[in-house]
Ligand SMILES: Nc1ncnc2c1ncn2[C@@H]1O[C@H](COP(=O)(O)OP(=O)(O)OP(=O)(O)O)[C@@H](O)[C@H]1O
Ligand SMILES: Nc1ncnc2c1ncn2[C@@H]1O[C@H](COP(=O)(O)OP(=O)(O)OP(=O)(O)O)[C@@H](O)[C@H]1O
Ligand code: SF4
C-alpha cells in the first residue's frame with residue numbers, strides 16, 4: 001500500500017509538485033495522466049527518492065506499508081521495495097554488461113548467492129518472454145522493445161511492493177507497445193505490486209489501469225475509476241481533455257480544443273491553476289485553490 | 305479529366321534485398337487529404353520520403369501536376385521544391401537547435417532567393433511573432449510543430465507530405481495542430497499526404513484513406529467506408545485494435 005499525502009517538490013524556489021495526495025493498494029494499477037510538464041515524473045521520482053539535483057521534497061509524506069519513504073536514510077529499503085521502469089531503457093542498462101549478468105547483479109546486491117542469482121535471472125528473462133540463450137548478449141544486440149523487457153525483469157527481480165512505470169512504451173515502436181504492456185501487466189499481477197503507470201497516452205492507460213489520477217500544473221485535479229474519469233470526467237479540465245481526443249466515427253472536422261496551454265510552474269496562476277482556460281470558472285476560482293474532495297478539485301463541482 | 309495534384313504510380317523502393325515500398329499507386333487532389341495508415345515498419349515513411357524526393361525511388365512515377373519528379377536530377381528538381389514540402393513527426397529533431405525561429409522559417413525563402421513574410425507566417429500558424437528570436441529548446445512541443453509547419457508553408461506549396469505530424473504531441477496540443485492543418489487546407493487549398501499509424505487522428509483529417517501493409521496498399525477508399533465498413537481483413541484488424549473504439 002502506497003500512501004502519498006500533500007507531497008510538495010520544490011526546484012529553484014518553485015513548487016513543481018504542489019500538494020499531491022493519492023493511494024495505491026497492493027495489486028492495483030493507478031494510471032497517472034496529464035500533459036507534458038504537469039509533474040507526473042517529478043511526483044514519482046520523489047516517491048522513489050530519485051529526484052534530480054535541484055529538486056527537493058519540501059512538504060508532505062509518502063509511505064509504503066507505513067514506512068516513510070521521503071527520508072534519505074531509507075535508500076536501501078527503496079532500492080529493494082520499489083521497482084522503476086523509465087521511458088528510455090538505455091538509462092537503466094549498463095551497455096558493457098551482458099543482460100543476464102545485470103539482472104543477476106540486482107539479486108546479488110540484495111543477498112542472493114551466485115548460482116541462485118543466475119538461475120533466478122533466467123527465470124525472470126523467461127517471465128518477460130526472452131529465451132535463456134539471450135542472457136549472454138549485450139543491450140545493444142537487442143531491439144528497443146527487448147531492452148525494455150530486460151528493464152522490467154530487473155524492476156521486478158526483488159518482488160517490489162511498489163512498481164513505477166514512467167512512459168514505459170513512449171520511446172518504442174507502436175507495434176511493440178502492446179507487447180510491453182502485456183509483459184508489464186503480467187509482471188504486476190505476478191508480484192502483486194502496487195503499480196503506478198505514468199503516461200500521457202489516455203488510450204494506453206484506459207486499457208491497463210484500475211484507477212486514474214489526472215494532473216494539471218503540479219496538482220492532482222481528479223481521481224476515480226478508469227470508467228469514471230475516462231467515461232464521465234467531472235473536472236472541467238479532464239472533461240475538456242477527453243472531448244479533444246479524436247474518435248473513430250466522429251468524422252472529418254475540427255476537434256473541440258482547450259484554448260491556450262498549461263502554465264509552467266513558475267507562472268502558475270493563483271487559485272485554481274486552470275481558471276484562465278476554464279469555461280465554467282467562478283469568482284472564487286481565481287483566489288482559492290480548490291481541494292481534492294470526493295475525487296475532484298473544483299469549486300464548480302463542489303458547490304454545484 | 306484534369307490531372308490530380310499528385311499522382312503516384314507503381315512506386316517502388318528497395319533497401320538491399322527487401323522492398324520497403326512495393327508497387328504503390330494513388331492520387332491526391334487539391335484541397336484533399338489522403339491518409340496513409342499502417343503499422344510500424346510497413347513503409348509509410350519511406351513512401352513519404354520518396355514522394356518528397358528526400359529518397360530516390362527505385363522505380364515508378366511521382367507526378368506533380370503532371371510533371372514527373374521521380375527521375376529528375378537534383379538540379380532540375382530545385383525550382384520545383386517550393387511546391388511540395390515535408391513536415392516531420394518529431395519537431396525537436398527536425399529543427400536546427402542553433403537557429404532562431406526566425407532563421408528556421410526564413411531558410412527555405414533564402415535558399416530560393418525570395419523575401420517572404422516571416423511574421424505573417426508565424427501568425428498564420430498561431431505563433432506569437434514575439435517568439436521569433438527564440439531557439440527550439442525554448443519552445444513547447446506544440447510550438448515547435450507550428451514552427452515546422454510555418455517553415456513548410458514559407459514557399460506557398462501546393463502539397464504537404466506530413467509524416468506523423470501530431471504523434472509526439474499531447475492530446476490537447478494534438479487537437480490544436482489538427483485544427484490548424486484543417487484550417488490551412490481550407491484557406492490555401494492544400495493537398496495533404498497525411499501519414500499516421502493512429503486511425504482516430506486520421507479519421508479527423510482524411511477525406512480518403514489508404515491502408516498500407518508490408519510495402520503495399522491493401523485498401524483505399526473514402527474515410528467513412530474504410531473505417532466503418534473495411535473490406536480487407538488487415539484493415540478490420542487495425543480498426544478492431546484501436547483502444548476504446
Ligand atoms: N531538473 C529540473 N529542475 C527544475 N525543474 C524541473 C526539472 N525537471 C523538470 N522540471 C520541471 O518540473 C515540472 C514537472 O516536470 P515533470 O517532468 O514531472 O513533468 P511530466 O508530467 O512528467 O511531463 P512529461 O509528460 O513531459 O514527461 C516541469 O515544469 C519541468 O519544467
Ligand atoms: N535507410 C534505410 N535503410 C535500410 N532499411 C530501411 C531504411 N529506411 C527504412 N528501412 C526499412 O524499410 C521498412 C519500412 O520502414 P519505414 O520507416 O518506411 O516504416 P514506417 O511505416 O514509417 O514505420 P513507423 O511507423 O515505425 O515510422 C522497414 O523494414 C525499415 O527497416
Ligand atoms: S475550480 Fe473553478 S476554474 Fe478550476 S476547474 Fe473548477 S470551475 Fe474551473
Ligand SMILES: [Mg+2]
Nearest residue numbers: 040041042166
Ligand atoms: Mg515525465
Ligand SMILES: [Mg+2]
Nearest residue numbers: 348349350467
Ligand atoms: Mg515512419
